Amino acid sequence: MLVLEKITRRFGDRLALDDVSLSVPDGRMVGFVGANGAGKTTTMRIALGVLAADSGTVTFRGRVPDLATRRRFGYMPEERGLYPKGRLLEQLVFLARLHGVDRGAAAKRGQDLLSRLGLGDRAQDKLESLSLGNQQRVQVAASLVHDPELLVLDEPFSGLDPLAVDAMADLLRERVAAGVGVLFSSHQLDLVDRLCDELVILHGGRVVAAGEPQELRRQRGGSRYRLVTDADPDWLRDVPGVRVVERRSDGIVLELLQGGDLDQRVLAEALRRGPVRSFAPLLPTLSELFQEVSR
Numbered sequence: 504m505l506v507l508e509k510i511t512r513r514f515g516d517r518l519a520l521d522d523v524s525l526s527v528p529d530g531r532m533v534g535f536v537g538a539n540g541a542g543k544t545t546t547m548r549i550a551l552g553v554l555a556a557d558s559g560t561v562t563f564r565g566r567v568p569d570l571a572t573r574r575r576f577g578y579m580p581e582e583r584g585l586y587p588k589g590r591l592l593e594q595l596v597f598l599a600r601l602h603g604v605d606r607g608a609a610a611k612r613g614q615d616l617l618s619r620l621g622l623g624d625r626a627q628d629k630l631e632s633l634s635l636g637n638q639q640r641v642q643v644a645a646s647l648v649h650d651p652e653l654l655v656l657d658e659p660f661s662g663l664d665p666l667a668v669d670a671m672a673d674l675l676r677e678r679v680a681a682g683v684g685v686l687f688s689s690h691q692l693d694l695v696d697r698l699c700d701e702l703v704i705l706h707g708g709r710v711v712a713a714g715e716p717q718e719l720r721r722q723r724g725g726s727r728y729r730l731v732t733d734a735d736p737d738w739l740r741d742v743p744g745v746r747v748v749e750r751r752s753d754g755i756v757l758e759l760l761q762g763g764d765l766d767q768r769v770l771a772e773a774l775r776r777g778p779v780r781s782f783a784p785l786l787p788t789l790s791e792l793f794q795e796v797s798r
């Protein structure tokens with residue numbers, strides 16, 4: 504497990520990170536979200552030891568990571584790191600060698616990764632001859648080529664088409680199943696929602712929400728319900744304690760302004776008036792949750 508505890512970092516007068524604590528357990532995929540400038544990249548750089556914190560600690564499996572441990576991390580930096588004029592496989596082999604992998608294993612793994620990402624026949628091409636999305640795939644391959652024990656990926660999915668997203672997600676899920684912890688940042692909230700086991704939301708350099716997405720939603724949901732009925736739902740407007748939020752093509756959204764058994768009473772009345780196809784609490788989407796905690 505990677506653990507960041509009470510990390511603070513200033514750039515001049517600007518407090519970029521304010522008491523940030525988060526953890527990335529082995530075998531878990533942790534999504535890292537926050538508005539532009541929230542501090543995600545700074546946090547990742549500190550986690551990797553590329554940047555120093557002003558205060559706070561970083562540990563991996565209970566210890567402050569030394570150079571040898573950090574060589575077993577995989578990092579995809581925001582500024583990307585590959586050489587535009589270098590050939591794909593050559594660069595991957597070079598990077599793996601830097602991390603202590605022998606040449607034969609590096610070549611095999613590099614070729615495998617390129618194939619998995621749909622670039623198997625481009626291994627001898629120069630990076631700059633690829634489209635931006637394909638260059639992005641190679642950047643991810645570069646972070647994986649030495650079979651790291653921890654992955655820290657700064658926006659690995661940006662600019663990828665849906666097929667590449669799926670290929671990448673499969674690849675990462677495989678690593679997670681093998682026990683690797685993954686921390687990845689993204690602005691694509693639907694994707695984060697689909698992929699992550701845990702979520703950390705950063706706002707203005709502070710962690711404003713952390714946990715399993717479903718659990719976070721449940722905590723903040725509560726009073727909204729969606730009713731799907733064949734009957735005319737106009738009667739709901741006159742029920743005390745019920746506010747009709749909106750009528751959507753997939754049902755009517757209600758807010759129950761009182762607790763107790765109001766939900767049961769609404770359901771009973773709805774059933775009395777006609778067939779009810781569905782009646783269930785409506786949890787906020789990740790995007791709604793994000794907006795709520797980022798205000």
Ligand SMILES: Nc1ncnc2c1ncn2[C@@H]1O[C@H](COP(=O)(O)OP(=O)(O)OP(=O)(O)O)[C@@H](O)[C@H]1O
Pocket residue numbers: 514517519537538539540541542543544545546
């Ligand atoms: N080297 C630096 N010098 C000065 N300020 C910096 C430096 N690096 C980051 N900052 C500031 O720290 C804050 C956090 O930036 P950071 O890049 O970590 O945010 P981010 O969440 O990754 O944003 P984005 O989603 O736009 O990539 C910002 O206000 C940024 O301007």
